[in-house]
Amino acid sequence: MKRGEQGKRLLRALAGEPLQPPPVWMMRQAGRYLPEYRATRAEAGDFLSLCYTPELAAEVTLQPIRRYGFDAAILFADILLLPHALGTDLWFETGEGPRLSTTTTPEGLARLKGADDIHEQLAPVYETLRILARALPRETALIGFAGAPWTVATYMIAGRGTPDQGPAFRLMSEDRATFDALIDAVTEATIAYLSRQIEAGAEAVKLFDSWAGALEGADFDTYALKPARKIIAALKRRHPEVPVIAFPRGAGPRYAGFARATGADCVAVDNSVSARWVAEKVQVDGCIQGNLDPRHMVSGGQALVEETRRIVETFRNGAHVFNLGHGITPDADPDNVALMVETIRNG
Numbered sequence: 001m002k003r004g005e006q007g008k009r010l011l012r013a014l015a016g017e018p019l020q021p022p023p024v025w026m027m028r029q030a031g032r033y034l035p036e037y038r039a040t041r042a043e044a045g046d047f048l049s050l051c052y053t054p055e056l057a058a059e060v061t062l063q064p065i066r067r068y069g070f071d072a073a074i075l076f077a078d079i080l081l082l083p084h085a086l087g088t089d090l091w092f093e094t095g096e097g098p099r100l101s102t103t104t105t106p107e108g109l110a111r112l113k114g115a116d117d118i119h120e121q122l123a124p125v126y127e128t129l130r131i132l133a134r135a136l137p138r139e140t141a142l143i144g145f146a147g148a149p150w151t152v153a154t155y156m157i158a159g160r161g162t163p164d165q166g167p168a169f170r171l172m173s174e175d176r177a178t179f180d181a182l183i184d185a186v187t188e189a190t191i192a193y194l195s196r197q198i199e200a201g202a203e204a205v206k207l208f209d210s211w212a213g214a215l216e217g218a219d220f221d222t223y224a225l226k227p228a229r230k231i232i233a234a235l236k237r238r239h240p241e242v243p244v245i246a247f248p249r250g251a252g253p254r255y256a257g258f259a260r261a262t263g264a265d266c267v268a269v270d271n272s273v274s275a276r277w278v279a280e281k282v283q284v285d286g287c288i289q290g291n292l293d294p295r296h297m298v299s300g301g302q303a304l305v306e307e308t309r310r311i312v313e314t315f316r317n318g319a320h321v322f323n324l325g326h327g328i329t330p331d332a333d334p335d336n337v338a339l340m341v342e343t344i345r346n347g
């Protein structure tokens with residue numbers, strides 16, 4: 001092998017190498033749009049049992065790799081397993097989404113476990129990674145992940161998903177000390193969690209800040225930038241060779257400079273920003289990931305082909321990991337995913 005042709009393509013892109021074609025994977029690539037996922041989920045009984053049964057979680061992680069040959073597999077788990085391990089009650093209401101016991105007071109905070117005490121509950125997640133490290137094809141990279149502290153805190157405070165993160169903003173304004181202490185507790189636990197994921201075999205990790213776009217002005221710096229910088233710095237001290245992908249979804253203009261400010265190796269962008277702008281303002285700092293609108297996985301056709309080509313073309317002068325702007329939805333057609341991959345790889 002010639003120098004420059006070594007190593008997994010995802011990891012080469014994350015290290016800053018422009019690749020033609022770009023490596024590709026999809027957020028939520030193991031999910032309900034795949035019949036084989038629905039079958040394994042039925043076997044597990046419910047979503048949380050699926051997450052906590054290593055053989056089945058590894059199986060659903062591998063399903064989209066077998067079908068599409070993606071360049072990366074992402075651990076099958078959920079960002080809410082971390083609050084669960086901190087002591088929060090967690091369950092999923094069918095058709096409605098997650099429910100958690102809430103943490104909004106100093107007493108509630110004091111009841112949470114410390115960062116060193118989460119690993120027993122999370123042991124199945126680490127076992128899933130160990131299985132995957134053995135089972136994946138040699139060219140496929142393994143990605144671990146966690147939610148970013150702000151996004152995780154919004155669920156811990158509200159006890160559910162909210163359209164506007166209202167309860168979190170209310171706590172932020174009414175009792176900032178408690179809010180800040182919660183962010184710190186989640187930050188420390190996230191460092192411990194991601195370190196263990198890396199030790200179990202994750203070759204890159206991703207921080208999902210799904211609600212970063214709700215933070216404005218100085219709050220964006222305090223609650224999106226700063227915790228990401230702290231987590232990335234701590235991970236780099238322990239595992240300097242492991243790249244970090246940051247996804248401050250909805251950050252808009254704040255995507256520019258995010259990699260520099262946090263030390264992230266790659267910034268994942270949603271589909272609300274134009275590829276042209278991202279190439280000029282974000283990709284100048286390193287690898288970017290994104291940004292095909294997930295709706296194309298439902299609608300398909302020539303529009304999917306043209307958008308895919310346009311994104312590949314716009315990012316071709318720098319490092320790029322092809323991905324969607326957000327997770328693939330349950331109503332997506334698996335054939336459209338195949339068409340996207342075929343278009344990326346064969347033009």
Ligand code: CP3
Nearest residue numbers: 027028029030031047074075076077078079097208210327
């Ligand atoms: O990307 C992957 O394939 C890896 C696995 C993964 C899941 N969730 C599996 C999942 C990842 C990385 C996540 C992240 C996650 N979870 C986020 C951040 C990313 C984003 O989408 O913004 C958030 C906010 C959550 C919390 C969460 N989990 C919600 C709000 C829901 C319900 C919504 C829904 O789609 O049903 C989940 C459930 C969930 N997590 C599913 C999957 C495959 C669906 C569960 C099912 O099978 O019914």
